[in-house]
Amino acid sequence: MSLDHLISDTYRALSELDPGSSINLIQGLNLAIVCDQASDSVDRQVYEPLFCLVLQGRKEIVIGPRRIEMRPGSALIVSHDVPVTTRVVEGTQQHPYLALVTRLDIAAIQSLYVEVAHELAPASTTSCIDAGEADEALIEAMQRLLAIRKRSLEAKVLGPLIHREIVFRLLQSHHGGMLREVLRFDGYAGRIAHAVRHIQDHYRERLVVSELAALSAMSLSAFHQQFKTVTGHSPLQYQKILRILEARRLLERGNKTVTDVALDVGYQSATQFSREFSREFGHPPRLRKAAEPASLSKH
Incomplete structure (x- = not known):
């Protein structure tokens, strides 16, 4: 074929x-x-x-x-x-x-x-x-x-x-x-996969990496190393990316303020959110919202 x-x-x-x-x-x-x-x-x-x-x-x-x-x-x-x-x-x-x-x-x-x-x-x-x-x-x-x-x-x-x-x-x-x-029952990759799912389920919450390492039955240093080796990011970077991507999705819907979106995805400071959003996408979140109509959605 x-x-x-x-x-x-x-x-x-x-x-x-x-x-x-x-x-x-x-x-x-x-x-x-x-x-x-x-x-x-x-x-x-x-x-x-x-x-x-x-x-x-x-x-x-x-x-x-x-x-x-x-x-x-x-x-x-x-x-x-x-x-x-x-x-x-x-x-x-x-x-x-x-x-x-x-x-x-x-x-x-x-x-x-x-x-x-x-x-x-x-x-x-x-x-x-x-x-x-x-x-x-x-x-x-x-x-x-x-x-x-x-x-x-x-x-x-x-x-x-x-x-x-x-x-x-x-x-x-x-x-x-x-x-x-x-797929190995005792493999480190499976434990990292469980940690990834935990971050996805709780990305709005404060992430305590030592607790996540304990949940993964790994030492803190080993967990940090394996997580970054497998995913290409540290646990905190991974969480930040999830927050930023979810914020972009909410902004594209166009029915919330930037401050509301920041709070929805777990930020305590709208200023910090705007700074990290700009660093990720090259423009502040307000420009993203203004540039795209509320009816536009991605699938």
């Missing part, structure tokens, strides 16, 4: 969806088509655990000090919820950046890992995001998943089986090491 065949099938699927959207969800398949054009601006967002197969164009992903370039045939694996900066660097209206994305439910694939763990190599990466070349078997599995999109019974019965095969092949891949690590 060549990438060209999958590109043709993806364009056919895209023609059945919303042509004006950059992210198109295929209902019932846990599959999305990303179709976008190159831009000078960057996007700050949080990637959830996912697998992304790039079909054409190029995209740049930055996590902490690392820079990952995605090109045709690149297979991206994300094992933890992680803040990233992204930019499409190659893609036009006639020849857009095109990719297939499927979400990875870490809890749901635990049983598969248990079955095959004894046959898998140890993790060769310490980061929660890594990319490598997709092999023919992985490309073929994605093509079969896309092919059943309009056959509801097959999507219901075969869809989960194909997803299981895709995860199996990701677990076997050279760059799937952190995905293997996060």
Whole structure:
């Protein structure tokens, strides 16, 4: 199965969806088509655990000090919820950046890992995001998943089986090491994943890193080191990014003042919030709110 065949099938699927959207969800398949054009601006967002197969164009992903370039045939694996900066660097209206994305439910694939763990190599990466070349078997599995999109019974019965095969092949891949690590019952990556979820659930609250380290059954120094190694950020930086991104979302809705938004996301000082927002996005929050109409929303 060549990438060209999958590109043709993806364009056919895209023609059945919303042509004006950059992210198109295929209902019932846990599959999305990303179709976008190159831009000078960057996007700050949080990637959830996912697998992304790039079909054409190029995209740049930055996590902490690392820079990952995605090109045709690149297979991206994300094992933890992680803040990233992204930019499409190659893609036009006639020849857009095109990719297939499927979400990875870490809890749901635990049983598969248990079955095959004894046959898998140890993790060769310490980061929660890594990319490598997709092999023919992985490309073929994605093509079969896309092919059943309009056959509801097959999507219901075969869809989960194909997803299981895709995860199996990701677990076997050279760059799937952190995905293997996060599934280990006694692995440090799993403990960091629990810490990440705790921060996400409580990002508005004051974060005491020593308490989070204790919850993760790690010493404070080891927790700091492992958290930053895996996510590219310190725990406090991670929390700040979540606050800032949520604040941006609230400002785009346009129905709250800057001070209200600052308080909603956990800041005690609107001045500090404005300073950190400006540092992150290059302009104060008031300009963001004034520049975008209240009806505009991102999905």
